[in-house]
Each structure stands twice: as structure tokens, then as C-alpha cells.
Amino acid sequence: MNLNRRNALRLGALASTAPAGFLHQGPAGAAPAAADPATPDSWTARPFGLDQVALDDSIFTAKRDRMLAYARGYEADRGELAGPDRMLYNFRAAAGLPNPDGAEPPGSWDNETGYLRGHYSGHFLSMLAQAWASTGKRVYKRKLDHLVKGLTDARDAFAAAAAEPTPRVEGHTGTAVRLTGSPLGHAEHLALPAGLVEGHSALTVAVRLKPGTVDRTKLPDPNADPAPLLNDVKVFDFGADADRHLYLTLRADNANPFPRFAITTGGPGAEQRVTATSPIPAGEWTHLAVTLDGTTAALYVDGALAASGPASLTPADLGTLAHHWIGRGQYPQGSVQYLAADVDEFHVFGTALGAEDVAALLEGGSGDLAAYRFDDEPGPVCADASGNGNDARLIGPEGRHPGFLAAYPETQFLRLEEFATYGGNAGIWAPYYTCHKIMAGLLDAHRLAGSDDALDLATGMGEWVHSRLVALPRERLDRMWSIYIAGEYGGMNESMAALAALHPDRPEFLETARLFDNTALLEATARGTDLLDGKHANQHIPQFTGYLRMHEQGAGEGYRTAAANFWDMVVPHRAYAHGGTGVGEIFRARGVIAGSFYQYPNDANHAETCCVYNLLKLARNLFFHTGDAKYMEYYERALYNQILGSRRDTDSTEDPEVTYFAPVRPGRWRDFGNTGTCCGGTGMENHTKYQDSVYFAAADGKALFVNLYMPSTLDWSEKNVTVEQRTDYPFDGAVRLTVRARRRTRFALKLRVPSWAEEFRVEVNGREQDLDAAPGTYAVLDRDWRGGDEVDIAIPLRLHTEAALDDPGVQSVYCGPTLLALQHEAVGDDLATGLVDLAVGDDLEAFEPTGEPLHFTADGYTFAPFHLGNREPYHLYWRRR
Incomplete structure (x- = not known):
């Protein structure tokens, strides 16, 4: 790759087409979208706010814009606020408040009688907050404010009922x-x-x-x-x-x-x-x-x-x-x-x-x-x-803490305390999971949109949770959190830790976070004992992000150790080629990848998308503590493959059009939709925050991490520095970074070297740099930077295969970071022999480009990027001969 000629010219042309001033600075009077309330002492790196990183045209903006259109257009034919009114329907009904004529609940799990109702509204609130922070378009803020106002009305109605003596x-x-x-x-x-x-x-x-x-x-x-x-x-x-x-x-x-x-x-x-x-x-x-x-x-x-x-x-x-x-x-x-x-x-x-x-x-x-x-x-x-x-x-409602807010009464919480199980007329369905999604949406509305009313609601909910759980003995709590799905609480401990950070004078919030300790699993994981086989994956992943956040608030080193150990038990030992994990929502045996295709012949579903959403959060937060490139290596794999591929490539204002599962069973396909489901909720968030981990700053402000290669512009306001990134990655491996600074500014520019990158070359203002650029690390340029400095990076994309941990003959193929899926229906009924056999030598010359971006043929089969959002059958793994 000739950096000084073809690619430099092409990247220069890309830069010249970027619209001037497209970086969102926020409208006048708007509250800034802060990255975090404070940088914990244990962090070595910290994120930028969504409003500090603007994305330029790419496959990411194409997927994002479809989700933004959904955020704007959902029920918009009935009025701008009809969508938020649907999200408020179940809250108003539970609180005894009237709903507008013609209003309905979102549906699916979030219907009038669903035991998870209210969760989807929390995700919708997070999506609106992210959309507002990223674009500054007031339509998202108006919808967000209406939703917060409606939730406040419901909370007040619940509180009024609690204040009235039972008649x-x-x-x-x-x-x-x-x-x-x-x-x-x-x-x-x-x-x-x-x-x-x-x-x-x-x-x-x-x-x-x-x-x-x-x-x-x-x-x-x-x-x-x-x-x-x-x-x-x-x-x-x-x-x-x-x-x-x-x-x-x-x-x-x-x-x-x-x-x-x-x-x-x-x-x-x-x-x-x-x-x-x-x-x-x-x-x-x-x-x-x-x-x-x-x-x-x-x-x-x-x-x-x-x-x-x-x-x-x-x-x-x-x-x-x-x-x-x-x-x-x-x-x-x-x-x-x-x-x-x-x-x-x-x-x-x-x-x-x-x-x-x-x-x-x-x-x-x-x-x-x-x-x-x-x-x-x-x-x-x-x-x-x-x-x-x-x-x-x-x-009944009398005497209940006035902070209570839900789309149903306290029945499910009461039943969980009595160890009711999941499912059926006699069961319940994860009441604290639903509580967390509402709290998380409110905390996002505060953090990203400056809503004090949302913080007031979240704080009251935290107080209510404390009042309910503090009365229960540890033995009862441990049994509650170990119940399959019914005891699933999402990231309640993370939300309580966030409240502890926002209210440093309120020790009860960190105390309440501790009440969510899933003690047996937590202690085993901290010791390094792997007990994950057979456990519900998404029930447990967010618990460990919460433990890490608790550690940041002073809960103890053991929580951080447990989070790091948990990560290493999942990645790579239970991670598929696209970054996903689990069979039918369940963690399976450590190291069994190929075997999971046919050990569970009645379950064609793998890799619940919520799991990747939560693994990305955990990877990101572990990186803040360690700066270890392995976490961003996973982040790229999962984001550029399963997450990108989880959004269908079609427009819709009626449905988020995202996946629940990203199957790994040979010859399966993806289904899209998911209004009202958990993955529909996290899907709304996934595609409106792509920029959140492209860049990090060192905690001391002396370095800038470039973690992901994505067309974007960073406003590093603390340094009065802007960094523009121009690239066609992942379709091309050439990247140009242009530094805009008002005066000379010294910092270390840390460029992530992907683990598959056999070559990684860097030029600064046309002069090649002698760098230690080992794959799977960061190459460091520590210098004084002037306005107009250009950094050209060459990461030649190459085909490379990866073998399943339990069967070296079963492999996947990538071009650079992009997983290539073999386009074919299932082969036979026996999954043990249903893998496609390919004659592929060590040099991979069998793979020939078709002329379409990232499309290849090999041994008569076509391979296409997994990120294409369609319903065609595919094979992520094949047998090499």
C-alpha cells in the first residue's frame, strides 16, 4: 500500500467532501452531554461524550440513520408525541391515569398484561437521549421531555395512592x-x-x-x-x-x-x-x-x-x-x-x-x-x-415509598421475595430487570440530556429499592438472585452505583448495590472458579459490569477481580466468530464452540443480541481500568459483525428491525423485528451510540487512544484539539487522522494495532515512523502536535481464518475485521456433518474477490460480510480440508 500516493490522495478527497462544521456542538442553551459524572481514581482511560464525536458517512451512519428515523417516526403519523404516549400507556394505566384516545401499549412483552411491561419504555428513553446527544435535533429532546413528564405524573399518582389511608x-x-x-x-x-x-x-x-x-x-x-x-x-x-x-x-x-x-x-x-x-x-x-x-x-x-x-x-x-x-x-x-x-x-x-x-x-x-x-x-x-x-x-399501596415507579404494581416484587419462579400463570418475570431498564433510561436522560427531573425519578426509584431490599435477610436475597430469569435484575447494581456517584453523601445507594450481590457466583468467579455452564447468559453478564462500577465507588477490589475473571471465562472460551455467546440464551461448556452446533440439535438459536450489548459494556469498562487492547479487540469484532449485522438493511418507523438471535447453526438465518422484546430494546441503543468507543482519553489527559477505525471527528475540547478520521475501513485499510489545534499541544497518540494486522505502518506528514506496532497492542506517537498534522495509517486488509477452540478443522474466515459468511442453506439434517467442506490451502488463494466489496468466492461458494442485514441463510463456520 502506497501511503504517499494513491491512499493519501484518496483520503484527501474524502476529507475535502466532509461538510464543514458538521460536528454537533449542541444548540444554544442545551446542557452538554457529559461522558460520566466523574472519572474514578482506578481508571487509566475515560470516554468522550456522544456529542464530542461525530460520525461521517459510512456503513455505521447508514445503520444509525435507520434507527434515528425510527426514533423520529414511531407513531408520528398520529402526532409527534404519540410514540412516547405509547411508551407511557402501561405506566398511566398502572397509576390510574387516563391515556389519550387511541393510545395503545408498545406490544409484545410490553403489552397491557405482560409481566415485563415498562422495560421497553426505558430503552426508548435511552435511545432518545443518545439521539439528542449525538445530533442536537430538538425533536428527540421534545419526545424525551414528554416521556419524563409522563413518568413523573405516574410516579406522583402512585405516591398519592400510597399517602391515602386504605379506605x-x-x-x-x-x-x-x-x-x-x-x-x-x-x-x-x-x-x-x-x-x-x-x-x-x-x-x-x-x-x-x-x-x-x-x-x-x-x-x-x-x-x-x-x-x-x-x-x-x-x-x-x-x-x-x-x-x-x-x-x-x-x-x-x-x-x-x-x-x-x-x-x-x-x-x-x-x-x-x-x-x-x-x-x-x-x-x-x-x-x-x-x-x-x-x-x-x-x-x-x-x-x-x-x-x-x-x-x-x-x-x-x-x-x-x-x-x-x-x-x-x-x-x-x-x-x-x-x-x-x-x-x-x-x-x-x-x-x-x-x-x-x-x-x-x-x-x-x-x-x-x-x-x-x-x-x-x-x-x-x-x-x-x-x-x-x-x-x-x-x-397494598398504602405506606409504600413515594419513589416507586413501574408499569405494574409491586406484586411481582412481592412474589420474587417469596421465590416465585419464571413463567406460566403462577410465575413472574424478572421485576428488577424491568426496574433497571427504567432507571437506566432515566439516568441516560440525565447524563446525556441534562434532565434533572429524570434524575429525581431515578433517585426516588433507588430509594424505593433500598427501602424494599434492606429489610430482607442475606439468605433470602441470595436465593432471589439465583432463581432462573425471575431473579434476573439486569444491571440494578450498576444503576445503584451510578446513583452513589451522583450522590456521594448518600451511602445507602452503594449499600443497596451490595444487596444485589449474587453471592455464590460472585465469590466463585472472584476465586477464578468457572461455574457458568448452564447459566442464563444475559441474566449474569450485566451483574459483572455492575460489580466493576461498585468497585469504582469503593466497594472493594474483589468486585473488580470478579469482573475481570468473568470476562476471561467468556472471551474467548464461549465466544463465537461474530462476538456472540450462548445457545438458546444459556452459557454452555467452556471451550465448546463447534460442538455447540450439534450438541443442542433442537435449539437453532445462538448469540442473543442482548448478550453482546452487555459484553461490549463490560469490555469498555474493563479497558478504562487496564488499557488492555484485548478488550478493544473484542469490541471491534462484536461491533463490526454481530451488532452491525443485527440491524436489517431496510427502513421502518413501525419496528426497530433488529435481531434477537444471530444463529451460528449452519444454514440458519437472522429474523428481524422485536418491538417490545429485550433485544428490541437494547437494539434501539446499539445503533444510536456507535461513536462511544472510537476514542478514549488517558485519565491524566496525556494520551489519546484511537480504538476503532471509523469515519469520525473528535472534539477534544479539554485540549482545544480536533481530530478528523477519514477512512473506508472496514472496506479498506487506509486511515488518515488530521489534527486541528490552535497551538502546539503535546500528547501521545495511541493507535490500536488489530491482532490480525501483519503489517501496520504509520506516516506523520509524509514521513514513515519507526514504531513498535505488534499486533494486539497500541502503537504510540508521543510528540508535539500542530494544527494540520496528518497521520496516515496503513492496515492492509488480509484474509485470515480462525479455528474453533474444540475442533481445529472447523473454521471461520475474515477479511480484516469483517467476518465473511458463507451464503448457503443448511446441508443435510445431521448437524454433526452439516458443515460445508472447503478445499482451502494455507495461502487462502482459494478465496477470490468478486468485485463487490468484501465479497469472495471459494470452492464454488460465495462469501459475504456478516454485517449485511438480510434474512439469507448462511454458515459462519465450515470444515477445512
């Missing part, structure tokens, strides 16, 4: 307490003291209630049950868990839509039960009573015997009884539905009353263990009229 309503006699029912409401239920019936060999429970109806349009399947009362919703449930408890439900199931009483020490299959033969009417007061004496169970409706049968079990057989609930069931297998009813009298007796005594309760009476008439003043405490002091507490 009493008109009862059968006197007043009653109203339970609104369904996890879509506030999940009100009554908690009676632990141990209330523990050890008793006989029991009577009597209750008067008026069942309500649930808004069935708000349920996951409105057609599942045509009756007004829902199956298996508990009137009361006393026990230890779903295997050891006794309960009463108004409606057993579709085959028996009648009241049922049951007791069990072995789960549903071992229940001793009695079931009535007539349904309970909705909207009418009904008196129910159950008795248990060690031989017989009886169920009474309005004083008349409705069912009886043999039952040898009593509360004494159930052991320790921690939970005595009115209006909800045990966990984790129990239904997540809550009772919708007005509850008036509720009495508990330590004996089995006879039929006449039960009938007499219709006229009045008082339980000898506990008696609740709900005639007390509005509030969460329901007094025990028995004289035993067994007051009940109504669990």
Missing part, C-alpha cells in the same frame, strides 16, 4: 375492606400474624364477603373462564407453601365452579378436600364457614351445610405456618390471582363448631383466636376484636 367501604353490617383483585390491580390482601393456627388440632374459619367481578379484558386470556369469578382464587390460605397449607376458594375449576375447602401436606395431588355443588353469586353478600376436627371437613354456605367429607389432617400436621393470608394463595406454585371482593366479618376459632353454632354466626359472633370486623378507621391495620392482639395488616 373502608359499606359492609353487610358496618364497614368492610375492599380487595380489588387480579395482579393488575394493587394486589391487596390481608396478612394475619404468623403461627395463628399453628399446632391446632381443630379449626373453624368463617367469613362474610361480597365477591366482585374482574375486568376480564385485562386478563392474559379473556376467554379462558366465562364465569365472573376466577378459578382457584383463595378466600384465605394458611400454610408454609403450596405443598403444606389449607385454603378456601370460591371456584375450584371449570369442571367444579363451586367453593372448595382443602388441606394438604403433599401438594395438590394429596389434598383432602370438600367441594360444594352450587356456585357463589357475584355481587351478593355470602357467609362461608369451614370446620376441621381431625376426622371430617365441612363447608357451610349461608349457615347451611354445603359439603362434608373425611379429612384426617389438621393444622397441627402442617408444621410451621409462616403465612396466613386473606385474599391470596401460597407460593411459589400458587396462582398469582388475588381475591376481588368486599370482606366484612372474618373469624378464626381453635375448635370445630357444630352446625347450630355455625348458623348462629350469621347473627354475630367472635372468633376465639382472631376476629376482624373491619369497622376500624381507614388504614392498613385491621384490629383483632378477639382480645388476643392478632391484628391483621392490609398489604
Whole structure:
């Protein structure tokens, strides 16, 4: 490559076409987009703000501009703010606020009943903040401000509900307490003291209630049950868990839509039960009573015997009884539905009353263990009229920390604390993951767009999280965070560390970050013990970025060690050719790359895109601490391949058009779309921040790292220096850097030498430099720089292969940084032999250019860049012979 002639002339022509003043300086009065609130003492390098690096035309801007068009155009035919209104829909609904006519939620996982609703709105907020910081176009700021204002309104409505005493309503006699029912409401239920019936060999429970109806349009399947009362919703449930408890439900199931009483020490299959033969009417007061004496169970409706049968079990057989609930069931297998009813009298007796005594309760009476008439003043405490002091507490919005903000009530958080698992009607879905995405979006709105209101919201959420978790013992927290997906919390520890940095006088934020320690995995990883096989990848990757951020705030060296060790367990040992990781979202065995194609024949999905998003964050933050080029080497591979290839090459204002998976199984293809999914959310962010790691400054300001080769201009305002980069990379290996400075300025220019670069040559103002430019390091030019200095870099692109760690014959091929995918459908049904065989010698002469950029043919097959966003089948790996 002749730097002084062909490439210098070409790069000069590129520079001459760059529009003058295209670098975004931000409109007058706009808050600057700061890179970070402060540079931690442990950093050796620091990033620039998105507004300090402007991208010039390239494949990156083509992908970015499609995402910016989505950010501007989403629902724009209904008005500029219709898109943000969709993102606010579920928050307003949860807070009891009206939505604009015609508004709908985003959809998919973020629909009206989705257990992850609200997460996508957080990502949307981050995208808008990044778009504003990068372009300065006020349309993004207006949308962002509207979204923050709507979230503030929802937070205030939640806070107002929490400040109001829980009301009493008109009862059968006197007043009653109203339970609104369904996890879509506030999940009100009554908690009676632990141990209330523990050890008793006989029991009577009597209750008067008026069942309500649930808004069935708000349920996951409105057609599942045509009756007004829902199956298996508990009137009361006393026990230890779903295997050891006794309960009463108004409606057993579709085959028996009648009241049922049951007791069990072995789960549903071992229940001793009695079931009535007539349904309970909705909207009418009904008196129910159950008795248990060690031989017989009886169920009474309005004083008349409705069912009886043999039952040898009593509360004494159930052991320790921690939970005595009115209006909800045990966990984790129990239904997540809550009772919708007005509850008036509720009495508990330590004996089995006879039929006449039960009938007499219709006229009045008082339980000898506990008696609740709900005639007390509005509030969460329901007094025990028995004289035993067994007051009940109504669990609902009252007294909640006013910082709470979510697109659903606190039900999922409560259920996680009770170890509910992921999936199904009885499960939950990662409540703290959703919380993190909202907090992260708000923190981005503050950091990148200067929104103090967003910081106020994020701070309040952090306070609410602290108030909830600080009350839990370490053992419970450890079990919560180890639960598959349900315990996934994204980067909550990272957000709490960010709040600690923004509020150095608030030690509770770093304390709360520690409460998210996934202790067993954290300690093992810090020791260097690899326990990742079989773990959900994206559940754990962001935890380690959070640990690193906690270390920066003074949490201890062990957190940094764990983050660095975790990285080395994933890259390269679990990383595919395009930078992705995982099979079906799961980490697999260390070093098994080729083997993963056919060890899991029923799972064609690999490399969840969220995982790469989080690995890039971790790589970037580890580099800040070490300056080790290996992290930026990975960053280039993953960004220029899986991330670039994750955005479809087509315009859309209705959908982000990004991938969930980037399959590695031979002959698979990519699917695009993902409105409302996790990868749809991170995808919106991926393509609006390409410039965030092109350049870093040394922490002491004495050096500039050029990490990525990408057409761009850096405004290094602290040095009064501008650096312009002109290149066609990754299509060409020639790069020109032009330094613009008002006066002589000394700093070291550190140029990353890719690991595949057998040659790396540098000229300064036409004079070749004698540099130590070993592949996988940084070449350093330490000198005084003047305005107009030109640095020409030659990185001749070359074809090179990389073998799978577990099978040297299985390989991928690259041209420079670009992974070349063999364009072909699957070959046969046997994945073990389904790889394409290629006759390729050591010199790779079998690969011949087609004339189209980065396209080659070899042995009759066509290879194309993986970054092309299409749905064509491909092979990233092939067998070399």
C-alpha cells in the first residue's frame, strides 16, 4: 500500500467532501452531554461524550440513520408525541391515569398484561437521549421531555395512592375492606400474624364477603373462564407453601365452579378436600364457614351445610405456618390471582363448631383466636376484636415509598421475595430487570440530556429499592438472585452505583448495590472458579459490569477481580466468530464452540443480541481500568459483525428491525423485528451510540487512544484539539487522522494495532515512523502536535481464518475485521456433518474477490460480510480440508 500516493490522495478527497462544521456542538442553551459524572481514581482511560464525536458517512451512519428515523417516526403519523404516549400507556394505566384516545401499549412483552411491561419504555428513553446527544435535533429532546413528564405524573399518582389511608367501604353490617383483585390491580390482601393456627388440632374459619367481578379484558386470556369469578382464587390460605397449607376458594375449576375447602401436606395431588355443588353469586353478600376436627371437613354456605367429607389432617400436621393470608394463595406454585371482593366479618376459632353454632354466626359472633370486623378507621391495620392482639395488616399501596415507579404494581416484587419462579400463570418475570431498564433510561436522560427531573425519578426509584431490599435477610436475597430469569435484575447494581456517584453523601445507594450481590457466583468467579455452564447468559453478564462500577465507588477490589475473571471465562472460551455467546440464551461448556452446533440439535438459536450489548459494556469498562487492547479487540469484532449485522438493511418507523438471535447453526438465518422484546430494546441503543468507543482519553489527559477505525471527528475540547478520521475501513485499510489545534499541544497518540494486522505502518506528514506496532497492542506517537498534522495509517486488509477452540478443522474466515459468511442453506439434517467442506490451502488463494466489496468466492461458494442485514441463510463456520 502506497501511503504517499494513491491512499493519501484518496483520503484527501474524502476529507475535502466532509461538510464543514458538521460536528454537533449542541444548540444554544442545551446542557452538554457529559461522558460520566466523574472519572474514578482506578481508571487509566475515560470516554468522550456522544456529542464530542461525530460520525461521517459510512456503513455505521447508514445503520444509525435507520434507527434515528425510527426514533423520529414511531407513531408520528398520529402526532409527534404519540410514540412516547405509547411508551407511557402501561405506566398511566398502572397509576390510574387516563391515556389519550387511541393510545395503545408498545406490544409484545410490553403489552397491557405482560409481566415485563415498562422495560421497553426505558430503552426508548435511552435511545432518545443518545439521539439528542449525538445530533442536537430538538425533536428527540421534545419526545424525551414528554416521556419524563409522563413518568413523573405516574410516579406522583402512585405516591398519592400510597399517602391515602386504605379506605373502608359499606359492609353487610358496618364497614368492610375492599380487595380489588387480579395482579393488575394493587394486589391487596390481608396478612394475619404468623403461627395463628399453628399446632391446632381443630379449626373453624368463617367469613362474610361480597365477591366482585374482574375486568376480564385485562386478563392474559379473556376467554379462558366465562364465569365472573376466577378459578382457584383463595378466600384465605394458611400454610408454609403450596405443598403444606389449607385454603378456601370460591371456584375450584371449570369442571367444579363451586367453593372448595382443602388441606394438604403433599401438594395438590394429596389434598383432602370438600367441594360444594352450587356456585357463589357475584355481587351478593355470602357467609362461608369451614370446620376441621381431625376426622371430617365441612363447608357451610349461608349457615347451611354445603359439603362434608373425611379429612384426617389438621393444622397441627402442617408444621410451621409462616403465612396466613386473606385474599391470596401460597407460593411459589400458587396462582398469582388475588381475591376481588368486599370482606366484612372474618373469624378464626381453635375448635370445630357444630352446625347450630355455625348458623348462629350469621347473627354475630367472635372468633376465639382472631376476629376482624373491619369497622376500624381507614388504614392498613385491621384490629383483632378477639382480645388476643392478632391484628391483621392490609398489604397494598398504602405506606409504600413515594419513589416507586413501574408499569405494574409491586406484586411481582412481592412474589420474587417469596421465590416465585419464571413463567406460566403462577410465575413472574424478572421485576428488577424491568426496574433497571427504567432507571437506566432515566439516568441516560440525565447524563446525556441534562434532565434533572429524570434524575429525581431515578433517585426516588433507588430509594424505593433500598427501602424494599434492606429489610430482607442475606439468605433470602441470595436465593432471589439465583432463581432462573425471575431473579434476573439486569444491571440494578450498576444503576445503584451510578446513583452513589451522583450522590456521594448518600451511602445507602452503594449499600443497596451490595444487596444485589449474587453471592455464590460472585465469590466463585472472584476465586477464578468457572461455574457458568448452564447459566442464563444475559441474566449474569450485566451483574459483572455492575460489580466493576461498585468497585469504582469503593466497594472493594474483589468486585473488580470478579469482573475481570468473568470476562476471561467468556472471551474467548464461549465466544463465537461474530462476538456472540450462548445457545438458546444459556452459557454452555467452556471451550465448546463447534460442538455447540450439534450438541443442542433442537435449539437453532445462538448469540442473543442482548448478550453482546452487555459484553461490549463490560469490555469498555474493563479497558478504562487496564488499557488492555484485548478488550478493544473484542469490541471491534462484536461491533463490526454481530451488532452491525443485527440491524436489517431496510427502513421502518413501525419496528426497530433488529435481531434477537444471530444463529451460528449452519444454514440458519437472522429474523428481524422485536418491538417490545429485550433485544428490541437494547437494539434501539446499539445503533444510536456507535461513536462511544472510537476514542478514549488517558485519565491524566496525556494520551489519546484511537480504538476503532471509523469515519469520525473528535472534539477534544479539554485540549482545544480536533481530530478528523477519514477512512473506508472496514472496506479498506487506509486511515488518515488530521489534527486541528490552535497551538502546539503535546500528547501521545495511541493507535490500536488489530491482532490480525501483519503489517501496520504509520506516516506523520509524509514521513514513515519507526514504531513498535505488534499486533494486539497500541502503537504510540508521543510528540508535539500542530494544527494540520496528518497521520496516515496503513492496515492492509488480509484474509485470515480462525479455528474453533474444540475442533481445529472447523473454521471461520475474515477479511480484516469483517467476518465473511458463507451464503448457503443448511446441508443435510445431521448437524454433526452439516458443515460445508472447503478445499482451502494455507495461502487462502482459494478465496477470490468478486468485485463487490468484501465479497469472495471459494470452492464454488460465495462469501459475504456478516454485517449485511438480510434474512439469507448462511454458515459462519465450515470444515477445512
